[in-house]
Amino acid sequence: MKRAPTHSYPGINLGERHASAHKATEVVTFGFWVFLMSDLVYFGLMFAIYITMIDAQAGGPGPHELFDLKSIFAQTLILLTSSLTVGLAMLALKYNLPRARIVLWFGVTLLLGISFLVLEVRDFMAMAEQGGIPQRSGFLSAFFGLVPLHGLHVAAGCLWLIVLGIQLRVKGMTDVIISRVVRLALFWHFLDLIWIGIITIVYFGGLTYG
Amino acid sequence: MTPSYSGFLGRLDWDALPITGLIQNPNANEIVANAAAAIVLVGVFVVVGLLSWFRLWTPLWRDWLTSVDHKKIGIMYVVFAIVMLARGVLEGVVMRAQQAAGPGDGFLEAEHFAELFSTHGTIMIFFVAVPFVFGIANYVVPLMIGARDVAFPRLNQISLGLTVSSGMMLMVSLVVGRFSTGGWTAYPPYTGAAFNPGVGPDYWIWAIVVSGVGTTLTGINFAVTIYKMRAPGMTFMRLPMYCWTIICSSILIVFAMPPLGVAALLLAADRYLDFHFFTNDLGGNMMNYANLFWLFGHPEVYLLVLPAYGIYSEVFATFSAKRLYGYNSLVIATMSIAVLSFTVWLHHFFTMGQSALINAVFGIATMLIAIPTGVKVYDWMATLWRGRIRFSVPMLYGLAFLMLFVIGGLSGVILANPTVDYQVHNTLFLVAHFHNVLLPGVLFGLLAAYNYWFPKAFGFRLNEVWGRVTVALWTIGFLLTFMPLYFVGLMGMPRRSFSYDDPSFHPFMMVAIVGALVITCALFSVLIQLWVSIRDREKTRVPVGDPWDGRTLEWSIPSPPPPYNFAIIPTVTDRDDFAAAKDKGAAYPTPDAYEDIELPRNTGIGFVLCVLSGIWMFALVWWIWWLAALMTVLMILAVIVWTFDDSTELTIPAEEVRKDHEAWLARVHGEKAVDRDFETSPENRGLARPDLEAVT
Numbered sequence: 001m002k003r004a005p006t007h008s009y010p011g012i013n014l015g016e017r018h019a020s021a022h023k024a025t026e027v028v029t030f031g032f033w034v035f036l037m038s039d040l041v042y043f044g045l046m047f048a049i050y051i052t053m054i055d056a057q058a059g060g061p062g063p064h065e066l067f068d069l070k071s072i073f074a075q076t077l078i079l080l081t082s083s084l085t086v087g088l089a090m091l092a093l094k095y096n097l098p099r100a101r102i103v104l105w106f107g108v109t110l111l112l113g114i115s116f117l118v119l120e121v122r123d124f125m126a127m128a129e130q131g132g133i134p135q136r137s138g139f140l141s142a143f144f145g146l147v148p149l150h151g152l153h154v155a156a157g158c159l160w161l162i163v164l165g166i167q168l169r170v171k172g173m174t175d176v177i178i179s180r181v182v183r184l185a186l187f188w189h190f191l192d193l194i195w196i197g198i199i200t201i202v203y204f205g206g207l208t209y210g
Numbered sequence: 211m212t213p214s215y216s217g218f219l220g221r222l223d224w225d226a227l228p229i230t231g232l233i234q235n236p237n238a239n240e241i242v243a244n245a246a247a248a249i250v251l252v253g254v255f256v257v258v259g260l261l262s263w264f265r266l267w268t269p270l271w272r273d274w275l276t277s278v279d280h281k282k283i284g285i286m287y288v289v290f291a292i293v294m295l296a297r298g299v300l301e302g303v304v305m306r307a308q309q310a311a312g313p314g315d316g317f318l319e320a321e322h323f324a325e326l327f328s329t330h331g332t333i334m335i336f337f338v339a340v341p342f343v344f345g346i347a348n349y350v351v352p353l354m355i356g357a358r359d360v361a362f363p364r365l366n367q368i369s370l371g372l373t374v375s376s377g378m379m380l381m382v383s384l385v386v387g388r389f390s391t392g393g394w395t396a397y398p399p400y401t402g403a404a405f406n407p408g409v410g411p412d413y414w415i416w417a418i419v420v421s422g423v424g425t426t427l428t429g430i431n432f433a434v435t436i437y438k439m440r441a442p443g444m445t446f447m448r449l450p451m452y453c454w455t456i457i458c459s460s461i462l463i464v465f466a467m468p469p470l471g472v473a474a475l476l477l478a479a480d481r482y483l484d485f486h487f488f489t490n491d492l493g494g495n496m497m498n499y500a501n502l503f504w505l506f507g508h509p510e511v512y513l514l515v516l517p518a519y520g521i522y523s524e525v526f527a528t529f530s531a532k533r534l535y536g537y538n539s540l541v542i543a544t545m546s547i548a549v550l551s552f553t554v555w556l557h558h559f560f561t562m563g564q565s566a567l568i569n570a571v572f573g574i575a576t577m578l579i580a581i582p583t584g585v586k587v588y589d590w591m592a593t594l595w596r597g598r599i600r601f602s603v604p605m606l607y608g609l610a611f612l613m614l615f616v617i618g619g620l621s622g623v624i625l626a627n628p629t630v631d632y633q634v635h636n637t638l639f640l641v642a643h644f645h646n647v648l649l650p651g652v653l654f655g656l657l658a659a660y661n662y663w664f665p666k667a668f669g670f671r672l673n674e675v676w677g678r679v680t681v682a683l684w685t686i687g688f689l690l691t692f693m694p695l696y697f698v699g700l701m702g703m704p705r706r707s708f709s710y711d712d713p714s715f716h717p718f719m720m721v722a723i724v725g726a727l728v729i730t731c732a733l734f735s736v737l738i739q740l741w742v743s744i745r746d747r748e749k750t751r752v753p754v755g756d757p758w759d760g761r762t763l764e765w766s767i768p769s770p771p772p773p774y775n776f777a778i779i780p781t782v783t784d785r786d787d788f789a790a791a792k793d794k795g796a797a798y799p800t801p802d803a804y805e806d807i808e809l810p811r812n813t814g815i816g817f818v819l820c821v822l823s824g825i826w827m828f829a830l831v832w833w834i835w836w837l838a839a840l841m842t843v844l845m846i847l848a849v850i851v852w853t854f855d856d857s858t859e860l861t862i863p864a865e866e867v868r869k870d871h872e873a874w875l876a877r878v879h880g881e882k883a884v885d886r887d888f889e890t891s892p893e894n895r896g897l898a899r900p901d902l903e904a905v906t
Contacts, residue, residue, distance in 0.1 A: 027361050031434040034464055038426055041468040045505075049476070049487070049498055056493030058486075134485050138493025141485040145476060163850050171856070180853075 021175040025182065032183045036190050043194050046146040047201050054210045056138030063206035066132040068123060072203055075119050076195065079154075082112035083192045086185050093181060099173060102181070106165050109188070113158045120151050139210070147202060150194050157191060160184055220833035221409070226387045238317040242304065247385045276812040278363040279773055280348050283370050285667060287345025288660070290374055292736070294337040297381075299733050301330040303726045306691065308708060310723035312716050315709045323708035324391035325410070329380060331394025332414060336421050337377040339514045339652055344369075344428050346659045347456045347517060349667055351432060353764035353771065354450045356441025356780045359810065361434040364858075365427050367816030372424030375824035376417040382828065383413040390414040393706065395503055396477065398488035398496050403481045409831050411481065416827040418474045422467050429463025432456055441763070443782035447541070450762045450785075451527075451534055454541055455520030458548040459513040465552070466509035473502035482830075500562065504555035512551035515647065516544060518655025519586055522608050525658050526590050528758050529605040530597025531886065533786060536589035543582035543589075550579050560631045569628040576626035583619055587612065600886065602758070603677035607658035610685045611650045618646030621696065636706075639699025645692045654684065657736070664743075665757045665896070669769045671750040674890045676739035683732035690725025694718035752896030754878050759886045759898035761789035766797065768874045769896055774807045774862060777871035792900050798878045804864040804871070811860040815852045819845060 054063075089105035091097075124144075127133075134144035164184055167177055224230055228247045232240040261267055274282055305326050308316040318326070352360055360366050383389040390410035392401035396418075401411040436457040440449070449457075477499065479485040486494040527534040534540065556564070556572040590612060599605065621643040624630055634640060657680070665671045698718045703710060743750065755769040763780060764771075766788040778801040784790035791797040826841035828834075883899035884891070 027434060027438045030438060031361060031430055034430045034433055038430065038464045038468055041465055042472060045469055045472045045502065049472075049502075052495060052498060053487075053493065056486075056495060058491075058493040060492075134479075134483065136486075136492070138486045138495060141479070141487050141494075145479060145485070145487065159846075163853065167854065170854075174856075176856075 025175070025179045028179055029182060029186070032186060036186065039190070040194075043146075043149070043197070046142075046149060047197060050142040050146050050202060051205070053138045053142040054206060056142075057210070058137040058139075060137040060140060061127075061130055061132050062139065063203075063210035065130055066127045067203055067207060068126065069203065069207075071119055071123050072199060075116050075123075076199060078112050078116045078119070079192055079195050082109045082116070083189055085109045085112065086188045089181070090185050093173075093178065099168060103165060103168060106161055106168075110158055110161045110165075113154055113161070117151060117154055117158070120147070124148070143202065143206075147198060150191065150198060153187075153191050153194070157184070157188055160187070218834075218836075220829070220835070222386070222832040222834065226409075226832075228385070239319045239322050242318065243322060250381050250384050272812075275817045276814050278359075278367050278810045278812060278816075280352050280360045280363065280366060281667065281771065281775075283366050284345045284348030284350075286370060287341045287348060287373070290377060291338050291342035291345055291656075294333050294341070294377055294380075296733060298330055298333040298338055299729060301326050301333070303723075303730055305330065306719070306723045306726035309710070309715075309719045312719075313709070313711045313713050318708060320708045321388075321391055324393075324706070325389045327706055328390045328393050328396075328410075328414070329383070332390075332417070333377075333380055334648075335394060335510065335514075336418065337373070337380065339648070339656075340421075340425055341373055341377075342656045343459070343514055343517045343652070344425075344432075346521070346656060346663065347432060347459075350659075350663055350764060351435060351453055351456055352439070353666070353767070353775055354453050354762050355436060355439060355444055356763050356776060356782065357435065357439040358775050358779075358807065360431050361439055362431050363810040364813055364815060365431055367813065368819055369424040369428040369431065369816075371816035371818075371820030372427075372823055373421050375820045376419075376421035376424070376827065378824055379413055379417045379420075379827050379831075383410075387413070387831070395507070396474075397503075398477055398480065398499050399490050399494070401477060401481075402489055403484070404489065411477070412831040415474045415478045415481070416830055419471060419478070420823050420827060422471045422474070425463055426467040426471075429460040429467065431460075433460035433464060436460070441776075441780050441782050444787075447538070448782055448785045448787070450520075451523035451537065451540055451544075452517070452520035454544050455516040455523075458544050459516045462509045462513040462516075462548055462551065466506045466513065468506075469502045470506035470510075473499055473506065476502075497559075497562065500559050501555070504558040505552075507558065508555040509548075509551045511644075511648070512547055515651045515655075516547065518611075518652045519544065521655045521659040521662070522590060522611060523593075524762065525604040525608050525662055526593045526597075527786070528662075528760055529600050529602055529608075530594050531600075531759065532593055532597040533761075533789075534589070535592035535595070536585075537785065539585050540589050543585045546582040547579060550575065550582070554579065557626060557628075557631070560628045561635045566628075573626050573628045573631075577623055580619060580623050587616060598886070600889065602661075602890070603672070603674060603681060604658040604662040606678065606681045607654045607661070610681065611654045611658075614650035614654075614685070614688065615647065618643060618650065621646060634699055636704055637699040638695040638703050638705050641705050642692045642695035642699055645688075645695075649684075649688045649692070657681075657684070662758070663764075665750075665752045666755065666764055666769050666771070668747075669751055669753060670743065670747040671752060671757055671890075671894070673739050673743045673746065673750075676735060676742055680732055680735040680739055683728055683735050687725050687728030687730075687732050690728060691722050692725070694721045694725075749892045750894075752894060753874075754881050754896035756788075756898050757889060757894055757896045759792075759889070761786035763788055766791070772867075772870055774809055774867070777801065777804065777867050792898070795900070798875060800875060801871070804868040806864050807862045807867060808859045809862060811858055813852070813855070813858075815848065818848050822848065 085105045085108045089102045089109065092101040092105060132140055134141045161184065164177070164180055167180070171177055228240070228243045232244050261270060274286060277283065304318070305323065308318045308323060311317055348360070348366065352358070380389065387409040390396060390401060390406075390413060392406065392411055392414065396411060396414050399405060401414070436449070436453050476485070476487040480487050480489055480494070486492040488494050488496045488499045523534055523540060554572055554576040556568065557576045560569050560573070621639075625634065625640065625643055661672050661677055695718070698715050701714065703712070703715050752769050755767055755771075756765040758765070763782070766780070767776060780787070788797065822841050822845045826838055826845065829837035829841060878897060881895050881897045882893065883897045884894045885899050888894060889898075
């Protein structure tokens with residue numbers, strides 16, 4: 001298995017003859033990192049808002065009544081596994097495995113992403129049944145400002161997976177498509193990172209200090 | 211009024227039109243409101259009429275609206291900024307007129323006055339300063355770093371589209387419904403649904419959110435462009451000072467726009483979905499808003515002024531015919547300001563009840579910014595020192611800036627002291643201070659840039675005489691308008707109040723309205739200068755491309771530049787590469803060989819998103835839910851469909867590049883070089899004579 005000796009990124013295998021493709025991918029990937037930094041600030045601020053509002057429960061239900069750690073544990077496992085499957089798709093890309101392999105791992109990731117979303121929505125509905133709606137208190141507003149924002153990112157990631165899956169099928173492994181796969185993987189791992197923050201700060205932090 | 215909140219048109223009804231108010235209650239206030247709406251409508255009709263009359267729709271679409279050329283996008287940004295500037299200035303004049311009407315209620319209603327200061331602030335910051343700064347940057351930065359385009363040309367077009375569509379929302383708010391009365395900062399709970407159930411704050415929110423997305427994308431684009439697209443040999447310490455300020459500004463955008471987006475969207479959640487982030491009841495906390503907003507708002511003023519510092523650095527060096535003094539210290543000062551700007555946001559609410567220690571820390575952090583800024587001022591003065599100075603229009607703006615900006619900066623140091631701030635908090639002293647830094651700082655810088663780079667963009671120079679008149683009018687107008695405000699501020703006149711009863715304020719207000727009228731003349735003078743320059747363009751053409759004996763790469767190519775900027779990507783060996791090449795007699799080299807050049811192909815995605823996001827915002831403001839949902843789906847679909855388009859590159863054959871470049875080189879060698887002392891004469895065709903008695 002021969003690999004490009006220089007300027008190669010994990011999972012990207014454009015070959016030595018594609019200097020311009022390498023350069024283009026480098027610029028686009030770097031730009032995407034900058035975008036993720038900006039998005040990270042967004043989440044960071046939502047975390048800060050949540051922390052300032054943990055006690056602003058206004059007599060409404062708090063973390064102890066509302067949080068279901070079993071479901072959170074399941075969601076965490078699902079999301080972390082989905083990062084693994086995206087990683088496997090990237091390895092398939094890196095080692096020039098057949099396109100079907102990438103599509104397969106994409107499919108598994110998509111299913112995991114959707115199951116995560118289903119569980120999350122079920123949690124929200126259970127919270128609503130106990131009066132845990134965002135209109136109830138500042139604490140719940142902050143919760144529903146942050147956690148569904150992550151969910152929305154996951155949903156966007158799922159849509160991206162579907163569109164990119166179609167493009168892989170229609171256009172094949174062009175340099176542009178490969179570069180998009182790289183960015184999707186970055187995005188997906190980024191969502192995992194945010195989720196770790198959510199378990200730690202929103203759920204554990206909420207149960208500890210709320 | 212009985213609004214219907216669930217109908218086909220949401221809460222939109224006849225009462226939303228200003229003419230309804232005029233019929234029901236004809237008075238001066240309604241006449242002003244209707245006149246403003248009429249100006250917008252007449253403006254639209256005139257533009258549509260002229261475009262149709264001269265059959266310009268096809269060229270407009272083909273050459274401009276679908277263009278991804280950074281140069282054209284930059285020009286469109288600047289045109290947009292100048293249109294919005296006209297509205298912002300006129301609003302300022304109406305406000306000054308209201309105060310000049312003397313103690314008592316004047317001729318405007320309180321609500322109307324509040325709308326005026328809200329739109330004036332919002333427009334001047336988000337729709338004049340930001341697009342003007344990034345319009346100039348769009349035009350200049352790729353040329354300065356020897357690149358063919360920005361890193362993401364299509365994203366650039368989308369950014370422009372989003373900025374324009376949200377600016378249009380402010381225009382629409384003049385004609386349909388009302389704008390916010392909550393100031394440009396839109397503090398809740400005043401802007402919350404409980405106190406402000408109308409459409410005003412919603413116009414503000416969506417204009418801010420959408421233009422914020424556009425600006426963030428621009429910031430990402432320019433950070434990556436300067437980081438990754440520099441010509442070979444252009445190390446960071448060879449980067450022109452202006453590019454340094456733009457990369458720092460871009461980094462500020464990447465980190466400072468998210469807080470604004472968060473603040474505006476959470477306010478939207480409060481207003482639309484009955485959340486409790488910033489409400490009075492149920493655990494809301496409006497201090498979170500103040501923190502979020504100023505966590506954006508303070509870096510914002512530096513992301514505007516840093517590029518102006520960069521422009522002045524280029525202008526002082528070029529028109530003193532010297533290398534910029536203290537380059538390294540200017541770089542360090544720029545980065546220090548960028549970092550410090552994030553540590554001072556709390557000085558915007560010293561009086562809102564935090565501890566004295568916190569106030570002291572933020573007060574000191576604020577004062578620290580004076581240090582790198584002082585370094586810059588001394589570096590600029592040292593650049594002028596013993597230079598061969600020409601008092602051309604950009605230089606005159608620069609000199610006015612040097613003197614006036616120091617006054618503004620010093621009043622900032624005064625305000626940074628929390629104890630003083632308690633005294634002048636929320637008075638016109640503050641208004642005087644920030645106009646004192648934003649006009650001579652940002653606006654003069656942008657106008658200097660406009661005069662400096664105009665011949666590069668359009669191939670002919672702007673009229674010098676009218677340029678000088680404009681500088682004088684802006685300077686005198688600024689002094690007359692804003693210096694009196696320092697005095698009345700110290701006397702305790704509150705800002706944002708539509709009436710006052712202390713007659714001792716009145717003489718100052720009379721001076722200020724005279725100043726405002728002079729500023730109006732300055733605005734018209736900008737337009738007259740442009741008109742006269744276009745009329746006389748045959749006498750001021752500079753096809754060779756270097757009318758000012760420039761120092762950086764953008765002057766080494768034709769004016770206007772070809773779509774691909776550089777026939778051959780230059781290899782940079784010096785900080786002022788073009789100046790060094792001219793000194794060595796190595797400027798305008800003949801290349802050995804030419805290559806095919808790939809350029810991004812035109813696309814309509816920016817325009818499509820501009821229209822869709824405009825309708826989306828309007829639907830959200832008026833609660834037309836079906837339309838908002840439809841537009842959301844269409845925007846997502848438009849982007850997805852667009853990603854399927856493969857034919858994104860256009861190749862310009864080497865032969866064509868060679869033909870153009872050789873024709874231009876022939877012109878360079880055939881043209882008579884002109885000494886820099888005669889650069890305003892018609893002989894100046896853009897070929898500067900190497901200076902035999904170099905001063906450095």
